[in-house]
Amino acid sequence: MKYPKLERLQILHYPDPHLREKAVDLTDVGNFLKELTERMSELMFGAKGIGLASTQVGWPFRFIVLGSLTEEGKSEGYINPVILSRQGRQVAEEGCLSVPGIWAKVRRAERVRVRATRIDGERIEFDAEGMAARAWQHELDHLEGGLFVDRVGPAARIVIAGRLREMEEHYVPPDDEGDEH
Numbered sequence: 001m002k003y004p005k006l007e008r009l010q011i012l013h014y015p016d017p018h019l020r021e022k023a024v025d026l027t028d029v030g031n032f033l034k035e036l037t038e039r040m041s042e043l044m045f046g047a048k049g050i051g052l053a054s055t056q057v058g059w060p061f062r063f064i065v066l067g068s069l070t071e072e073g074k075s076e077g078y079i080n081p082v083i084l085s086r087q088g089r090q091v092a093e094e095g096c097l098s099v100p101g102i103w104a105k106v107r108r109a110e111r112v113r114v115r116a117t118r119i120d121g122e123r124i125e126f127d128a129e130g131m132a133a134r135a136w137q138h139e140l141d142h143l144e145g146g147l148f149v150d151r152v153g154p155a156a157r158i159v160i161a162g163r164l165r166e167m168e169e170h171y172v173p174p175d176d177e178g179d180e181h
């Protein structure tokens with residue numbers, strides 16, 4: 001497995017091609033994930049986000065970090081997360097650390113049942129709803145190479161099209177791809 005250099009990790013911005021990669025299952029669950037959780041949390045909180053997926057830092061293995069919605073500055077890493085079921089519907093404004101400056105209404109399920117493995121190896125399964133359900137759905141889209149801007153309605157799409165085009169025109173690829181360890 002190719003490990004990224006943690007100190008060089010950065011949040012990739014649209015239209016970086018890594019954001020469109022489909023992440024693969026993680027099988028090697030070692031100490032590295034604790035350090036990765038810390039580094040991704042640092043990047044996420046530094047950018048005032050509440051979630052960050054591995055594809056957003058160019059490491060396409062199924063792993064996400066979510067900030068606590070109740071305890072400020074607290075976060076947790078989740079390995080191989082999946083959504084088992086979705087119920088209901090909610091529509092709210094959404095943004096993304098990889099698409100800075102754009103907010104748009106996105107329709108999501110109101111409740112989701114999720115399964116994942118914590119970085120200490122414990123398997124967990126639980127229901128999330130409201131804002132937490134939204135965060136899980138948003139981050140799991142990232143692991144499929146999806147972005148929230150793919151899900152906005154036709155009217156919002158027109159509004160954000162100019163800003164997306166601007167980001168495409170000003171895009172500069174990062175120079176570091178990490179090393180084999």
Ligand code: ZN
Nearest residue numbers: 095096097098
């Ligand atoms: Zn995002």
